[in-house]
Amino acid sequence: MLxxxxxxxxxxxxxxxxxxxxxxxxxxxxxxxxxxxxxxFQTSVFLLxxxxxxxxxxxxxxxxxxxxxxxxxxxxxxxxxxIVVGIATTALGFALVVRIRExxxxxxxxxxxxxxxxEEEIAVKEAxx
Amino acid sequence: MSLLxxxxxxxxxxxxxxxxxxxxxxRGGRQPWxxxxxxxxxxxxxxxxxxxxxLDSGDISYHMGNWAPPFGIEYRVDAINAFVLLIISGISxxxxxxxxxxxxxxxxxxxxxxxxxxxxxxxxxxxGGTITGDAFNIFVFLEISSLSAYVLVAAGAxxxxxxxxxxxxxxxxxxxxxxxxxxxIGLLYMVTGTLNITDLAERLPPxxxxxxxxxxxxxxxxxxxxxLAMFPMHTWLPNAYTYAPSTVxxxxxxxxxxxxxxxxxxxxxxxxxxxxxxxGLTFEYIFLPLAILAMFIGSAAAIYQTNLKRLFxxxxxxxxxxxxxxxxxxxxxxxxxxxxxLFNHALMKGALFMALGCVALRIGAVSINGVRGLGREMPxxxxxxxxxxxxxxxxxxxxxxxxxWYLILGALENGWWPVAVLIVASSLLAVIYVWKIIxxxxxxxAPEGRGPVSEAPLEMLAPLWLMVVANFYFGIDADLTTSxxxxxxxxxxxxxx
Numbered sequence: 001m002l003x004x005x006x007x008x009x010x011x012x013x014x015x016x017x018x019x020x021x022x023x024x025x026x027x028x029x030x031x032x033x034x035x036x037x038x039x040x041f042q043t044s045v046f047l048l049x050x051x052x053x054x055x056x057x058x059x060x061x062x063x064x065x066x067x068x069x070x071x072x073x074x075x076x077x078x079x080x081x082x083i084v085v086g087i088a089t090t091a092l093g094f095a096l097v098v099r100i101r102e103x104x105x106x107x108x109x110x111x112x113x114x115x116x117x118x119e120e121e122i123a124v125k126e127a128x129x
Numbered sequence: 130m131s132l133l134x135x136x137x138x139x140x141x142x143x144x145x146x147x148x149x150x151x152x153x154x155x156r157g158g159r160q161p162w163x164x165x166x167x168x169x170x171x172x173x174x175x176x177x178x179x180x181x182x183x184l185d186s187g188d189i190s191y192h193m194g195n196w197a198p199p200f201g202i203e204y205r206v207d208a209i210n211a212f213v214l215l216i217i218s219g220i221s222x223x224x225x226x227x228x229x230x231x232x233x234x235x236x237x238x239x240x241x242x243x244x245x246x247x248x249x250x251x252x253x254x255x256x257g258g259t260i261t262g263d264a265f266n267i268f269v270f271l272e273i274s275s276l277s278a279y280v281l282v283a284a285g286a287x288x289x290x291x292x293x294x295x296x297x298x299x300x301x302x303x304x305x306x307x308x309x310x311x312x313x314i315g316l317l318y319m320v321t322g323t324l325n326i327t328d329l330a331e332r333l334p335p336x337x338x339x340x341x342x343x344x345x346x347x348x349x350x351x352x353x354x355x356x357l358a359m360f361p362m363h364t365w366l367p368n369a370y371t372y373a374p375s376t377v378x379x380x381x382x383x384x385x386x387x388x389x390x391x392x393x394x395x396x397x398x399x400x401x402x403x404x405x406x407x408x409g410l411t412f413e414y415i416f417l418p419l420a421i422l423a424m425f426i427g428s429a430a431a432i433y434q435t436n437l438k439r440l441f442x443x444x445x446x447x448x449x450x451x452x453x454x455x456x457x458x459x460x461x462x463x464x465x466x467x468x469x470x471l472f473n474h475a476l477m478k479g480a481l482f483m484a485l486g487c488v489a490l491r492i493g494a495v496s497i498n499g500v501r502g503l504g505r506e507m508p509x510x511x512x513x514x515x516x517x518x519x520x521x522x523x524x525x526x527x528x529x530x531x532x533x534w535y536l537i538l539g540a541l542e543n544g545w546w547p548v549a550v551l552i553v554a555s556s557l558l559a560v561i562y563v564w565k566i567i568x569x570x571x572x573x574x575a576p577e578g579r580g581p582v583s584e585a586p587l588e589m590l591a592p593l594w595l596m597v598v599a600n601f602y603f604g605i606d607a608d609l610t611t612s613x614x615x616x617x618x619x620x621x622x623x624x625x626x
Binding site: 022025031034035038041042045048049052075078081082085088089092093096097099100103104112116119123124 | 272296312324496
């Protein structure tokens with residue numbers, strides 16, 4: 001049992017990282033921290049791809065003419081794309097947080113929800129009057 | 130000319146993608162809108178020609194950059210994705226003539242270049258995710274469309290600042306969904322060593338009992354379930370649709386969730402297959418109860434809304450329930466209903482959100498009390514809401530009826546008559562919320578202090594009525610849509626797995 005865990009220690013670390021990220025997204029009320037959680041979550045997936053590309057004894061896939069074992073380069077390329085997507089997501093997320101801060105004066109979910117609820121109540125009252 | 134048709138599959142995606150940066154360079158005036166319109170019409174033309182090619186001479190396999198699959202990226206067009214491409218580009222082609230006045234009213238004029246750039250990128254992502262035959266490519270294209278969709282939703286902030294928080298929540302949940310999808314793809318790649326969908330389908334059968342394959346399947350379904358707003362993962366949808374600019378709501382409500390439904394269909398039936406034990410189980414124990422809950426909770430929540438955009442957003446959650454229900458039935462009639470409803474729901478919600486955009490142009494907010502008495506002042510707009518509303522309920526001679534007819538046939542074929550009863554019962558809930566609007570608009574007294582309101586301009590009414598007429602036309606003459614949908618369902622259940 002312990003051997004099985006140790007032999008796949010990289011996967012266990014990735015799963016722990018994944019859960020930390022997802023937990024932060026769910027539990028934190030601070031909008032910036034949520035994005036940080038999202039980043040950790042995405043990074044764990046990048047590591048998952050990188051780790052599955054590793055071939056024991058393999059080197060970087062550069063053709064030198066000598067017979068060598070190469071690591072699989074395809075997941076690396078895929079993850080390069082995913083990293084770009086991740087950066088775009090983070091940038092857009094922070095841009096939205098800046099705009100939210102400008103119009104609500106807070107980046108705490110509770111404050112924002114309270115402000116929205118107050119607005120909603122005014123709208124309903126106006127609608128009913 | 131033949132060269133053009135030979136590369137139609139690539140042009141379908143490349144033209145919107147390449148015109149997006151051009152659009153961002155255009156400033157002010159009508160230019161960005163005109164470019165987006167021209168590109169949409171080209172995409173519509175391309176998707177029609179692809180559908181004709183597929184129906185005439187079978188599936189198209191286009192090798193990107195002439196690299197043969199499974200090493201290169203393959204664009205694979207068959208009946209189902211040609212049909213979904215037609216829905217996306219068709220809605221875009223109708224929505225853009227409508228967009229000019231609505232966007233001019235709701236979005237900062239200095240931002241029009243960027244707005245239409247985001248729109249074109251969203252279109253690119255949706256078309257690309259549909260046409261591609263490569264699993265990782267689906268993720269990349271869906272993220273292109275989602276990222277631009279977040280921007281488009283946030284563009285509603287000029288009207289209501291809640292658009293920002295709606296876009297933020299959409300971003301967080303959308304990214305979690307996409308990341309789940311990538312984990313799933315990674316697990317499948319780990320075991321099979323391929324990303325090409327056709328290749329995956331060939332290599333998976335001997336690996337059915339592999340735990341990584343089963344976990345990958347679960348990750349893919351949950352990830353896409355988030356993107357398609359499958360109940361109870363729909364929480365991002367109502368606010369995003371409510372606070373986005375009207376044109377964006379029209380476009381996203383009719384296309385974005387449909388592409389996710391398509392991806393789920395693709396994975397369920399082409400990559401995996403209902404004959405795999407763990408896939409069959411999800412139909413009955415996960416899709417069926419969630420679909421029924423979506424139908425009732427979505428409709429019930431819609432009844433209590435005062436904001437009309439949010440009302441129809443909740444109704445979308447219910448309608449997505451019908452699509453998932455069709456999958457859960459697992460027979461040809463049920464799947465036909467799902468594929469048909471992709472098209473039919475795009476027509477209904479396109480028309481309804483367009484009509485609400487007309488109202489928003491004239492009176493600003495679209496609350497149930499705000500529209501009191503408007504039926505007399507905006508007769509064409511509200512006649513359109515009534516017409517599309519009938520279709521949403523599923524009255525005979527509308528498209529809504531055709532979808533529900535096949536759903537009920539599918540339920541009866543399985544001997545699940547309580548499900549058939551529930552389909553009818555949930556349609557009655559739709560009667561309540563549609564009637565609420567009709568009653569307010571036609572029988573309510575105008576609120577005090579509202580001056581005379583003029584009818585929406587012809588430029589917006591014409592696309593709106595085109596959609597309403599399509600709701601009735603395809604409800605009476607359903608040959609084209611049902612034959613394509615039936616063909617798709619038969620291939621999925623016959624040749625699949």
